[in-house]
Amino acid sequence: MTRFDEDVVIVGSGFGGSVAALRLAEKGYRVRVYEAGRRFEDDDFAKTSWNLRRYLWAPMLGCYGVQRIHRLPHVMILAGAGVGGGSLNYANTLYQPGPAFFQDSQWRGIAEWESELSPHYATAKRMLGVVEHYPHTGPVERIMAGAAEDLGVGSTFRRAPVGVWFGKPGERTTDPFFGGEGPDRTGCTLCGNCMVGCRVGAKNTLMKNYLALAERRGVSIEALRTVSEVRELPGGGFAVTTQRSGAWLRHGRRTVTAEQVVLAGGTWGTQQLLHRMKASGALPRVSDALGRLTRTNSEALDGAVATAVPESLDLARGIAITTSFHVDDRTHVENVRYGPGSNLMGALATVLVPGDRGLGARLGSLVRQVLRSPVRQFRLGNLRRWSERGIIALVMQTADNSLTLSLRRRFGRLVMTSAQGHGEPNPSHLPQAHTAAAAIARRVEQEGGVSAEARGSWPEVFGIPLTAHFLGGAVISASPEDGVIDHYHRVWGHPGLHVVDGSAVPANPGVNPSLTITALAERALSYWPKSEQTDQRPSQ
Template sequence: MTDFDEDVVIVGSGFGGSVAALRLREKGYRVRVYEAGRRFADEDFARTSWNVRRYLWAPALGCYGVQRIHRLPHVMILAGAGVGGGSLNYANTLYQPGAAFFQDPQWRGIADWETELAPHYATAKRMLGVVERYPYTGPVERIMAGAADDLGVGGTFRHAPVGVWFGRPGERVADPFFGGEGPERTGCTLCGNCMVGCRVGAKNTLMKNYLALAERRGVVIEALRTVTEVRELRDGGFAITTRRSGAWMRHGQRTVTARQVVLAAGTWGTQQLLHRMKHEGALPRVSETLGRLTRTNSEALDGAVATAVPDSLELARGVAITTSFHIDERTHVENVRYGPGSNLMGALATVMVPGDRGLGGRVGSVLAQTLRAPVRQLRLGTLRRWSERGIIALVMQTADNSLTLSLRRRFGRLTLTSAQGHGEPNPSHLPQAHRAAEAIAARMQAEGGVPTAARGSWPEVFGIPLTAHFLGGAVISSSPRTGVIDSYHRVWGHPGLHIVDGAAVPANPGVNPSLTITALAERALSYWPHAGAEDRRPAQQAI
């Protein structure tokens, strides 16, 4: 087959998909991007997280926001939605992982990854406008530094690298990053609502760099189109079927053909699509390892909350994440904030419970703490001004634990489920996170003079950790016996199909993974030939 509607169709517009869109267009390909979420102008984002229809993603209920929430038996997942994917609601935090990530046994024998990815990390940092050190110090930053000192790890404390245009607060300027080719920008006002959606225009979302440049060069991005099928064609190429996102009727189903397809729908979206296509025979040669080595970044989300807003502390002022420290050699702790008024996610918080107890013990601990001091727990647990009374502690590890995902039929539909996988069991709680939250709470009470307590989450009470960084399951490998894609990100057995999102990441990076996903995508796309040129990548081994 030689007559295709497109040269390349890209499924998803997050960090990997946006890189693919720009770089493939620069190489002369006709490119179309499908994104399940909606397109946002700066003023379209929710003012606070209470504007549920603009904040949460539940299209069947008329909610077309930026925040997806998925649940598996072993983890609850926070992800992004919209043109720009996770960049719309991530915390702008762009760390490069340490040596342990690059030396993970899953991929260390394939290449010297730390050396090979170094120039692509540099490109990713330039494109995403990374400021290597958050430039302000306020109460939260002092509390985090003090907590690190109290834990005996003060030497690991640092200000975070962030993707934000600071400039002059509130001042609109011509594009400062790409010689005027990108959109105008407005200096950060430190409003704290990075993860609800930046209405200011300061956050370096993908619509401010990769996607803006890609569209200017002719890439077509179709929003609110969910890909329901990617089917290999008998004579080569693929048929890609989409329907209108969230439609109950009049789905508007359409099918286009493309010579090649890039999957970048986020780990959940890419895995779900691949599992279904393998099950239905549309992509029959996908490796049997699909779903293995699914990672959660070994995360926990705990924190500290005061009974009232400390007058001397502006806890909600700043960008979403500003500092971090290492509580031990494999555990990384960051402060997280929402801006004033964005209190909805506080509904996930509750008292901190002993993680080494069974379900009955954990529930009993909630009841005991509540009955022991009901007024205090009510004041701690209210959502009123929650974002101004607390600090979230995001804790991540490089630990070698994983889940294995597979399909199950539920209520007549095929959906993903999980089981414990390779390595250590995926943790339902992290003792290090509890220690960090308690140290932050102690420092916060000392600074603010208001009773403060460490806090956990309701999912953790029921043995289900939270993660904002769902990764893996279709990982880089040396053969189809050990993973789903080769070192060029081509799917084993279907070399015209590529994966360049978090599903390709083979190990827990222990830091926010957005920069790594971007760098991996930059590397993968650098090997693509220009349109019409000879492909010098080695052919895949036969399956």
């Protein structure tokens, strides 16, 4: 034990890494967490999405915000950055998947997943402070309920389960979740800017629960440190090298050793690191299945926008996601909002084009719609008060489609690329999303007395879907031929190396995956013994 700097190094501080940090500290391990992003106090978050330095993540350009954007040939990815990972900019939404997820062929038969994860879902809900049904009703909630009725699926409408401290709006109180051991909290003001970063202190980010409790138990969290290498050591253990995030010249490289390493940098970060370490020989026995079964949650982001702010409808008031319904048995639709002033993401929106046609036809449809009514399209596309004029429709499916990620050399550097993978082709558009967006637009018109229209996204015009839930690629499997980790989340071929984040998820859950990632992490860490039992530590 004394020959390592740490017992465990955790790469990343999102839903998987935060669970690992707390549970391992509770079991007596010396734990260090590396996070590429910065640490945020409540007042550090951007007031609106136009504050690019505090909102977007582009460290080499001096932007150290919470919103990452990555692009592959087959998908554009929205992800999180900072101490607390995706919890800083996610929509507080904590659904549990249906039975189809637990019965996916990739992991069916390895364990009785639905029953085995049940107590861990309960723990995750308690830790994340889940309110099972969003408690407020406003115009957006009525519009979504009406759209579901119009589509003949009114019975599937429900209020979202969310991780928010509602309390008394704007009122500060001592920790209401952990007997005073956690940080003080402030009641939600329904400002709508959950995904820009909660400046109120109402959002149950990981810094309000797992990470706060982990630090009180001695866990060290180093922010703005990007892990550049994880190398297997002769005789066991690992050397973990980090550098300053976004550094152009003085990288400040440092190396520590650890007996065990937990990779929890999110699907993009963990896959990228494993691909590079396998290619360099630092982790030579990582399974050749790496990159397979990368999932996008079969997702689309469309919506409805009005030509003017419907003054009778306060569309921007509330938390980010409040309701949902099912268009069919595998397609789930949620409303999404940004608060007043946070209009930057509206730049991704454009007219809705027929996704089942080629690029030329899609571009032709876009041009025709603009030329047919240029003034109307200008008003719809104008970013001024965009968040107050529209409703984003986040559409997710349990469909069995996937991508396969690999490395390719570009301009002398190895970068990740994608190809269609197992199952159905990863969709470039979802007809169900167009149907839902049109129904929502009609209800906005009826409720608000203003003209509204269903909208798509620029990436969709070019055949590239958007996803906020990038998953898989280092999935749970029965053997190294079929995946990267076993059902205890241990990397095949590399004892002491673990993957505990979204890249372990083997199937499309069809709902927001944060609760599932947390529950899987709770299960995985429950099998680790106390640190005194060195002869029983997880190994292969």
